[in-house]
Amino acid sequence: MGFVVMAFFEEVYNVVKQIPKGKVATYGQIAKILGQPRKAKIVGWALHSNPSEGIIPCHRVVNRHGELSGSFAFGGPEVQRKLLEEEGILFNKDGIINLEEYLWNPTKMLT
DNA sequence: TAGATGACTAATA
DNA sequence: CTATTAGCCATCT
Numbered sequence: 136m137g138f139v140v141m142a143f144f145e146e147v148y149n150v151v152k153q154i155p156k157g158k159v160a161t162y163g164q165i166a167k168i169l170g171q172p173r174k175a176k177i178v179g180w181a182l183h184s185n186p187s188e189g190i191i192p193c194h195r196v197v198n199r200h201g202e203l204s205g206s207f208a209f210g211g212p213e214v215q216r217k218l219l220e221e222e223g224i225l226f227n228k229d230g231i232i233n234l235e236e237y238l239w240n241p242t243k244m245l246t
Numbered sequence: 247t248a249g250a251t252g253a254c255t256a257a258t259a
Numbered sequence: 260c261t262a263t264t265a266g267c268c269a270t271c272t
Contacts, residue, residue: 162254173267179253180269204253
């Protein structure tokens with residue numbers, strides 16, 4: 136594990152923690168914010184490897200379809216869905232989030 | 247060291 | 260709409 140990678144992971148956590156309630160973000164979006172849109176997959180791994188137990192709202196991170204990735208590693212899909220619904224995010228009959236409504240518009244914040 | 251894997255995305259059929 | 264291919268890159272075996 137390189138320190139650089141750890142830094143990237145921390146950046147991911149930092150961004151994810153800033154996702155406002157009632158909004159969601161995508162892996163590619165987070166990667167893009169970090170200036171490395173090619174690492175969308177690595178973003179997923181950051182959450183998979185180090186969920187920081189409750190500190191990071193990983194349930195607000197979904198794939199580009201606005202859908203839960205299907206294999207996430209905390210609680211279970213029902214838990215994630217419930218958490219999102221509790222934040223005001225609703226799913227369609229396919230279990231997909233309407234990104235037009237709930238996608239987080241990242242307000243350029245301090246670095 | 248090399249090959250397979252994956253909480254991704256995009257393009258193509 | 261789904262299925263397949265490919266690019267991507269850190270991690271695992």
